Amino acid sequence: MSSAWPLVITLLYVATAMLIGLRAQAGRSMNNLEEWGVAGRSMGPVTLYLLIAAGSVSAYTFMGAPGWAYSKGVAVFYVAVYLAYLALVAWYFGPKVWQFGEQFGHVTQASAIADRYQSPALGALSALVMAVGSVAYAVLQTIGSAYILFVMSGGQIPVWLGVLLVLACIAVYLYASGQRAIGRTNAFQGVLMLVVAWAVGLWAIHSATGGLSFAGVFERITAENPEFLTLPGAGGDMSFSFWTTSIIVSMFSFMPPVWTQWMSASSARTIRRSATWLPTYYVVILPMVVVGFIGIFSLPELARADTVVLEYAMQHLPVVLVGLLGAGTLAASMSSSEPFIHSVSLSVSKDVLQPLLKLSEGTTAKLARLLILPIMFLVIAPLAIAEPGSLVMILLVGLGFASQVLPAFIGMFFWPRASKLGVMAGIVAGFMVTVAFTAVWPHPLGIHAGFWGLMVNLPLFFAVSLVTPAGESEVVERFFRISAPRGLTRLGR
Amino acid sequence: MATRRDTAMTAVVVLTSFHHDGYDMRRIFVLPTSWAGWGLFIAFVALVLAGIWPVIGWVNRATLVMGLPLLVVWSYVIMFACVAVMLVGNRIVERDDHE
Numbered sequence: 001m002s003s004a005w006p007l008v009i010t011l012l013y014v015a016t017a018m019l020i021g022l023r024a025q026a027g028r029s030m031n032n033l034e035e036w037g038v039a040g041r042s043m044g045p046v047t048l049y050l051l052i053a054a055g056s057v058s059a060y061t062f063m064g065a066p067g068w069a070y071s072k073g074v075a076v077f078y079v080a081v082y083l084a085y086l087a088l089v090a091w092y093f094g095p096k097v098w099q100f101g102e103q104f105g106h107v108t109q110a111s112a113i114a115d116r117y118q119s120p121a122l123g124a125l126s127a128l129v130m131a132v133g134s135v136a137y138a139v140l141q142t143i144g145s146a147y148i149l150f151v152m153s154g155g156q157i158p159v160w161l162g163v164l165l166v167l168a169c170i171a172v173y174l175y176a177s178g179q180r181a182i183g184r185t186n187a188f189q190g191v192l193m194l195v196v197a198w199a200v201g202l203w204a205i206h207s208a209t210g211g212l213s214f215a216g217v218f219e220r221i222t223a224e225n226p227e228f229l230t231l232p233g234a235g236g237d238m239s240f241s242f243w244t245t246s247i248i249v250s251m252f253s254f255m256p257p258v259w260t261q262w263m264s265a266s267s268a269r270t271i272r273r274s275a276t277w278l279p280t281y282y283v284v285i286l287p288m289v290v291v292g293f294i295g296i297f298s299l300p301e302l303a304r305a306d307t308v309v310l311e312y313a314m315q316h317l318p319v320v321l322v323g324l325l326g327a328g329t330l331a332a333s334m335s336s337s338e339p340f341i342h343s344v345s346l347s348v349s350k351d352v353l354q355p356l357l358k359l360s361e362g363t364t365a366k367l368a369r370l371l372i373l374p375i376m377f378l379v380i381a382p383l384a385i386a387e388p389g390s391l392v393m394i395l396l397v398g399l400g401f402a403s404q405v406l407p408a409f410i411g412m413f414f415w416p417r418a419s420k421l422g423v424m425a426g427i428v429a430g431f432m433v434t435v436a437f438t439a440v441w442p443h444p445l446g447i448h449a450g451f452w453g454l455m456v457n458l459p460l461f462f463a464v465s466l467v468t469p470a471g472e473s474e475v476v477e478r479f480f481r482i483s484a485p486r487g488l489t490r491l492g493r
Numbered sequence: 494m495a496t497r498r499d500t501a502m503t504a505v506v507v508l509t510s511f512h513h514d515g516y517d518m519r520r521i522f523v524l525p526t527s528w529a530g531w532g533l534f535i536a537f538v539a540l541v542l543a544g545i546w547p548v549i550g551w552v553n554r555a556t557l558v559m560g561l562p563l564l565v566v567w568s569y570v571i572m573f574a575c576v577a578v579m580l581v582g583n584r585i586v587e588r589d590d591h592e
Contacts, residue, residue, distance in 0.1 A: 272579075
């Protein structure tokens with residue numbers, strides 16, 4: 001690519017994000033967990049809407065999802081369905097989690113688990129294992145960011161330098177403004193992504209069909225490649241069972257940054273209002289995916305499916321739109337990686353190091369801010385530069401674990417009899433099954449490994465809970481006054 | 494304190510006190526406590542069922558609706574139905590004045 005405009009526009013985006021992130025501090029002291037961790041529980045409905053929306057729309061939307069459309073077809077829309085269900089999850093659980101945080105002082109998911117089961121060990125365990133998946137996720141997003149800088153610069157910015165540039169940019173405003181920076185930058189990135197996705201999508205449709213209607217693209221696919229329009233897709237690997245179990249497992253994966261986002265809201269009502277409109281944001285997926293479908297007949301010999309949008313843009317779109325696509329894709333990867341980096345630092349400080357080293361709240365807050373630096377430059381950067389082949393496996397195992405923490409939440413929201421040992425037994429068994437069915441025998445019978453894990457996890461959790469002591473009644477009562485404000489129901493006589 | 498209510502379910506007791514001594518905690522769950530709550534719960538379950546097998550099998554056809562594949566249109570119908578159900582839910586929750 002000979003023009004400098006794409007790189008200029010992309011770097012302009014980086015500078016703007018950095019400025020917004022730094023200004024988010026607005027003179028506040030960030031040396032306490034309430035401010036740096038959950039933005040003083042102050043976010044309004046619009047910021048929260050864009051924070052959650054942009055956080056859930058990663059580089060996958062701009063690269064992976066069009067790649068899936070290009071190689072598999074409509075199977076990619078399972079993502080849109082489960083994102084809508086995550087809004088239902090946020091609507092129901094978000095206000096309760098916010099109340100836990102506001103009344104009991106939680107700033108992390110693991111703190112809530114440790115409090116409910118009166119077990120710092122269980123909190124530390126969940127913080128550490130969630131950190132594995134979170135770091136892997138942040139590494140993947142960082143690789144995506146560096147790749148974008150590499151392409152936009154025509155190869156002038158090598159991947160190692162791109163990794164360091166992006167992480168340095170995030171580190172500066174994350175250290176300075178914490179969750180407030182994430183809120184502000186995600187709001188900016190969320191709007192940018194929406195505009196760029198539709199501009200690029202409509203321009204691509206026009207260049208491919210001469211019109212602005214999706215129909216021109218799909219009529220051609222129907223005539224030439226109808227297998228892309230149904231399950232199991234062109235690859236034949238997205239069966240009904242994998243579609244169904246992937247949605248269920250993703251829906252029950254309560255990732256830690258999402259809890260932090262809920263706790264950052266100004267009120268329980270704010271979360272409910274934001275969650276209500278959240279599915280409307282996911283129209284961002286449609287135009288990008290349509291470019292993937294255009295690639296089926298325009299770029300039939302593509303070596304890497306996930307580069308379909310970039311390749312198409314560079315061949316058919318004006319340089320300004322290519323630059324905006326670079327900025328939009330970078331925004332997607334940065335807006336998704338920064339909440340995970342923040343969450344790992346916050347949770348490891350609060351739920352592992354504080355109880356282990358008996359640190360004060362003030363020291364823990366300072367530690368959380370500083371910890372982002374070794375996490376980013378000693379863990380994420382080397383992994384992103386090395387691009388280990390097992391990274392996706394680490395991510396899948398990590399996300400598989402996220403769904404295995406479900407018993408802890410059943411005991412928090414639905415069933416007061418859940419015991420600490422029941423939760424531990426369920427998590428450990430479910431995690432082992434998920435690891436085995438991810439790494440050794442991937443997704444037996446076309447069913448998601450995390451779903452197999454849950455099928456072992458949940459019965460064990462209920463059985464062990466019934467034969468081991470319940471939690472302290474005072475603690476159970478404290479939690480269920482929020483989880484069940486109008487009372488609990490006894491089934492049977 | 495416990496109040497017994499008339500529902501299709503037998504022997505359902507709503508515990509409005511959290512002093513659960515004397516009750517068999519194994520059988521105590523958080524469930525909707527009003528008809529509106531049950532309606533909302535059923536709507537949530539129906540939405541989830543609409544997006545998975547077997548319902549998804551019924552819309553798995555290579556036909557176009559408004560220029561888009563049927564499965565894509567169905568996915569967006571589910572997404573906007575989620576918005577509609579949550580809007581109704583907001584009215585119920587705010588009318589009942591509890592979080």
